[in-house]
Amino acid sequence: MQLDLVTSLYVFLLAAFIGFEVIRRVSPLLHTPLMSLTNALDAIAVVGAIILAGEGKSNLAKILGTIAIIAATSNIVGGFMITDRMLKMFKASGPRKP
Amino acid sequence: MFASENILEITYLIATALFVLSLKWLSSPVTARRGVWAGEVGMLLAIAGTLLHKGIVDYRWIAIGLVLGTIIGVPLGRVAMTAVPQRTALSHAFGALCVTLVGTAEFYIRAPHVPQFMMGVLSLEVILGALTFTGSLMAAGKLQEVLPQRPITYKGQNLVNLGFLAIAIGIAVTLVLHPDKTFLFPFMISIPLAFGVMMIIPIGGADMPTVISLLNSYAGLSAAAMGFVLGSKLLIVAGALDGASGFILSVNMSKAMNRSFTNVLFGAFGQEQVVAAGTKETRPVRSASPEEAAGILAAASKVVIVPGYGMAVAQAQHKVRELYDALTKRGVDVKFGIHPVAGRMPGHMNVLLAEADIPYDKLLEMDDINGDFPQTDVALIIGANDVTNPAAREDQSSPIYGMPILDVDKARTVMVIKRSMAAGFAGIDNPLYYLDRTLMLFGDAKNFVGSIVRELSGGHG
Numbered sequence: 372m373q374l375d376l377v378t379s380l381y382v383f384l385l386a387a388f389i390g391f392e393v394i395r396r397v398s399p400l401l402h403t404p405l406m407s408l409t410n411a412l413d414a415i416a417v418v419g420a421i422i423l424a425g426e427g428k429s430n431l432a433k434i435l436g437t438i439a440i441i442a443a444t445s446n447i448v449g450g451f452m453i454t455d456r457m458l459k460m461f462k463a464s465g466p467r468k469p
Numbered sequence: 470m471f472a473s474e475n476i477l478e479i480t481y482l483i484a485t486a487l488f489v490l491s492l493k494w495l496s497s498p499v500t501a502r503r504g505v506w507a508g509e510v511g512m513l514l515a516i517a518g519t520l521l522h523k524g525i526v527d528y529r530w531i532a533i534g535l536v537l538g539t540i541i542g543v544p545l546g547r548v549a550m551t552a553v554p555q556r557t558a559l560s561h562a563f564g565a566l567c568v569t570l571v572g573t574a575e576f577y578i579r580a581p582h583v584p585q586f587m588m589g590v591l592s593l594e595v596i597l598g599a600l601t602f603t604g605s606l607m608a609a610g611k612l613q614e615v616l617p618q619r620p621i622t623y624k625g626q627n628l629v630n631l632g633f634l635a636i637a638i639g640i641a642v643t644l645v646l647h648p649d650k651t652f653l654f655p656f657m658i659s660i661p662l663a664f665g666v667m668m669i670i671p672i673g674g675a676d677m678p679t680v681i682s683l684l685n686s687y688a689g690l691s692a693a694a695m696g697f698v699l700g701s702k703l704l705i706v707a708g709a710l711d712g713a714s715g716f717i718l719s720v721n722m723s724k725a726m727n728r729s730f731t732n733v734l735f736g737a738f739g740q741e742q743v744v745a746a747g748t749k750e751t752r753p754v755r756s757a758s759p760e761e762a763a764g765i766l767a768a769a770s771k772v773v774i775v776p777g778y779g780m781a782v783a784q785a786q787h788k789v790r791e792l793y794d795a796l797t798k799r800g801v802d803v804k805f806g807i808h809p810v811a812g813r814m815p816g817h818m819n820v821l822l823a824e825a826d827i828p829y830d831k832l833l834e835m836d837d838i839n840g841d842f843p844q845t846d847v848a849l850i851i852g853a854n855d856v857t858n859p860a861a862r863e864d865q866s867s868p869i870y871g872m873p874i875l876d877v878d879k880a881r882t883v884m885v886i887k888r889s890m891a892a893g894f895a896g897i898d899n900p901l902y903y904l905d906r907t908l909m910l911f912g913d914a915k916n917f918v919g920s921i922v923r924e925l926s927g928g929h930g
Contacts, residue, residue: 372627373503376586376697379696379697379700379702379899380502380701380707381698382706382709383693383697383703383708383709384556385726385797386705386709386710386713387709387712387713389489389710390709390710390712390713390714391713391716391717392830393489393492393493393710394492394503394713394717396493396496396668396712396715397492397494397495398497398498399721399807399809399815399816399817399819399834400498400816400829400832400834401495401498401501401816401819402718402721402814402815402816402819403553403557403774403815403816403817403819403820404495404716404816404820405492405495406557406682406685406712406714406718406814406815406816406820407496407553407556407557407560407608407716407815408491408492408504408505408508409492409685409689409710409711409714409715410560410561410564410685410688410711411508411512411560412488412491412492412508412566412711413510413564413688413689413707413708413709413710414512414563414567414691415484415488415515415692415703415704415707416515416564416567416568416571416692416695416704416708418516418519418568418703418704419471419521419571419695419699419701419702420513420514420534420567420570421519421522421531421534421648422519422522422524422525422572422699423574423575424527424530424531424534425522425524425525425526425527425528425530425570426524426526426860427526427527427530427576428578429781430576430885431574431646432574432577432578433530434764435571435573435574436534436570436571436574437530437531437534437536438535438566438570438830439534439536439567439568439570439571439574440502440530440531440534440538440567440662441534441537441538441541442538442563442564442566442567442570443538443563443564443567443702444534444535444537444539444541444542445538445539445541445542445545445559445560445563445633446542446548446563447512447538447542448538448542448543448545449541449542449543449544449545449546449556450542450546450558450560451508451509451512451543451546452493452542452543452547453546453547453548453553453556455502455503455505455547456546456547457820458498458501458502458505458822459502459549460550460820460823460824460826461498461501461819461823461829462473462818462823462826462828462829463498463499463829463830464828464830464831465636466782466880467784468661469689
């Protein structure tokens, strides 16, 4: 499936605007988890790698696709895990467990 | 259209919505974990939908990739909190690697008949991907201290770097016009790979927050370019979100260091670090022992603690928590003032202090805490230097003049825990240390805070 240039640019432009508006509101308190979370989401590139490795149009595509899947999957797994670990630590004051 | 293709598009659409929600929920610590959950569900949906793609004929390699990726990913999700900056840099490298490899394969599948528009975005994808890959590896190496942290500069460095970039862009333009010249493609990857290394060579440790943010932005943009190539709206959106996030953080960081954004964009962060080394200060300073420091802190009613990278290096955050507890128990109001570039990545200090169980509503940003300093009895600085240097406010000749700082010098008493009188990262002397109201507490941050805590708990029943 191909998108034409104009449609792609529309999607990019709108997503970038939404990104600016949403991310501007993220408190600096959470900028480290923000970076690890967007990094994990960015690893959605794995879908391109999956199709590449699965279609098997050439041996090169299979090999590069598989390495790309490994790289992206490690970002997905590690990225979500560490983001959740960090966010778990942020607690408001109040009665704290000893 | 086949039914399966519709299903695929719908899963992608839902994943896109979940990704946006994921970032929206991250705006507050209360809803943030829901954001991670939304991201995970979106990711699983998109991957599951993709596996149903009708073009896939062979699942073996996919399975191997997913399993190996998980095996590598789990330990990367379990690193210590102090290692988060280098882990983040490494994950930027992995993301960029994925994008570069997919772009390379796409080129060789399509060559020599690549439409001009596609060749253009494909070039953007692999150039950004390749330079982000090596650049992030270099950054991770510097943060892990397997590479020297100090900036390495030489004459004409920027010119050489820009030259490399210009050659890569020249090759890209040639390929857009003549996609049949496939022999040029390896150069379009190898030159940005070299550029990535050279871009990070002049970067010092304290510039890392800016650099990591910038690499984050590049990684996002290269993924968005990959979305253009593959015609994937989901990927365009995810890349744009990541790119926007990295861009916002880069702008924040460069503002917090009083650098112009173009300065950052062209990789000239590690600018000239020329310091008048001859004018060594010999003015007297006042120092104090842990007992004296504990006494002053116990008598205070309002204390602001200012942490910096030194606290992370000394792993002092848990001792700082004990200090926080001991003072809070005595009815002292303790808050933390966090400078945006304290540490090695945006938000670094917050994560370390949250790990030590300090409530996040006690962690205040620079703009929120600065008004409090005149009413503060003690400002306790732990391992921070340049971000508290009043020269940035007063001394027009200072290299950091104009950089926003924490106004700790307005507090009634300033205490600075520091190993020695050595200058900070920027090599700039800090006039704060010579003020009458300043007490220098010489020693290792962890040990010194520990001694203060002992004094506080022992001296008073």
